[in-house]
Amino acid sequence: MKLNPKGYPIDLNADLGEGGTNDEALLQLITSANIACGGHAGDQSSMQTTVKIALASGVNIGAHPSFPDRENFGRQPMIISDQELSTSLNQQIGSLKAVCSSLGAKLFHVKPHGALYNQAAFSERLGQILINAIKRIDPSLKLMILAASPLVPLARQHGLTVIEEAFADRTYLADGSLAPRTMPGAIIEDDNQSIKQVEQVLANRPLTTLDGSMLQLKADSICLHGDNEHALRFAQKIAEYLKNK
Template sequence: MQLNNKGYPIDLNADLGEGGQYDDALLEIVTSANIACGGHTGDQHSMTQAVMAALKNGVKIGAHPSYPDPTNFGRKSMDISNTELRESILEQINALRAICEHLGARMFHVKPHGAFYNNVAKNEAMGLVLIDVIKQIDPTLNLVVLAASPLVQQARLAGLKVIEEAFADRTYLNDGSLVPRSEEGAVIHDEQLALEQVKQFIQRKPIITVDGHPLIINADTVCIHGDTEQALDFAKNISALLTPN
């Protein structure tokens, strides 16, 4: 099994540049960073700091565009036209790209945020907007999307490189989509259960959905969070799981 630069058999990614106090600690753990670029939060200063820190730690840099909705932190769907969405996503990704170019860094991927992430995974028209924006900016960029979602095939057919993502601390429906955060049981709070789920991802073995059905998630990357001290400890334990002595 091929290992990455931190000795993991799979990529670990986290959202950064969102005002969290644990970004520096997370960058010692993850191999990819999704940097907020102004849609839900983030400005030139936070983006610059995040890119510099990612460079220092040898972490791959990605844009984390969102619905233009800082009030709700990009977590609610927005009723905006595809034209408005396109303009916003283009502006956000280009903002991070300009900073990367200024600092001599390479932008490796794009990962949508929040409600935009969930909606674009299954909305073909919205997917086309995102695909077109990426191809306009840099067609060699990787697109990080929910594993097995309709967007995976749509983006690949359009010629983009796709990275399929799974979540360490989220539960799944039978169709491979995430249980909505608004529903009970959407987040796995038992650390051992979450670690076991990560093991299943790596070994390509089935996890169990909320309805009790086996489901294999063929993931290229696993998303972890570090916005609380508890979450950071969990991230460290995942890192230890992936680098056994």
């Protein structure tokens, strides 16, 4: 059963607006875009540019907020008060929502970035801050988050629609978290390994984690990192694979 305009049986998303050179090409292949909105990358100009192309490409538009830490690209845990984080999330998501409104586009979902993504998936405190921020801005916004993580049922309990996400270019640990980028093998660089992981997710077959365990995931969306040097090639191959499913 084909579930979206590009004929894929699952949503294919990428993190964009982060200064990468492949955004426009990726937007022709993916079905959802997570657009940086000032926390780790992105500004008014990049948001406008990316939203315009996403709108023309018929791609679902999502906000991609992070810890307010451009220096570390949002990939380091950050000591920040709950109020500071809440204020930053409101600003980031609100900024992209305003850009969308000005261009006649609709903000569809929110997907946190980097360390915030990884921590909020397992921290009830951070997860609740994220949920509250989304509900304040627009409770109809969907939350895209790590498949099978504790944040999934928490967000649903609070009335949010959740998009459970699996990855085509990252490996996992036994607890379902993403293997840290510092670990050898954490980033998938081989086309065949990436396609195999997508195939396993689609078929609902267990994945072999980096520490040798078997992990069962059920996902609504597959992610590619737009800043991965292999992103465009992976996207082309995955898109071709999905079209033939």
